[in-house]
Amino acid sequence: MKLYDYLPSGNSYKVRLLLSYLGLSYEHVLLDIHKGETQTEDYKFKNPVGQIPLLELADGRRVAESNAILFFLAKDTPYWPATHFEQTKALQWMFFEQYKHEPSIAVARFIRMYAMDTRVGELQSLMPRGEAALGVMEAHLATNFYFASTGPSVADISLYAYTHVAGDGGFELSDYPNIMAWLDRMSDHPRHIRITDTPML
Secondary structure, eight states, X not given: OEEEEOTTOHHHHHHHHHHHHHTOOXXXXXXXXXXXXXXXXXXXXXXXXXXXXXXXXXXXXXXXXXXXXXXXXXXXXXXXXXXXXXXXXXXXXXXXXXXXXXXIIIHHHHHHHHOHHHHGGGHHHHHHHHXXXXXXXXXXXXXXXXXXXXXXXXXXXXXXXXXXXXGGGTOOGGGOHHHHHHHHHHHTSTTOOOTTOOOOO
């Protein structure tokens, strides 16, 4: 397998994290989104959307969209919940991550890291939306250790990626003690890697 990746991206990190948890080897292809390396004709042939991550299988088939890649990799592993209800709950949280969580928390992080000169005005609306998403997570974690089952699943990996770096976007994670405890549980995994770790394969 090949993973087309940009290390600081939370969406790419999700996939690297699950690959690490599963102990799977793959070829790591770094692309610089700021240099337009995902917008070349060659790359857009592979992924017409021109985004990372992209997983390319040995037979040439490709899967894009981070949460779809998580599903593909996790099926029939401990990170895909066992029961139909838990599987549905995993999808619920993964849809929440892409619709409510990532568009505010990840975008605020991107602006503060790379685009303060041109997009700072967006933060006024992004911050309360991100805080609302974190509030939903905090409430769930008040009575649950994880998001879809009794152990970490693709739902947790999906949400962990941008939550653990939400401070980069200006969110005060210490205001969310249940989230902080969950982050610690996630990082205790024996195959845990950091977002900027280059895979050692």
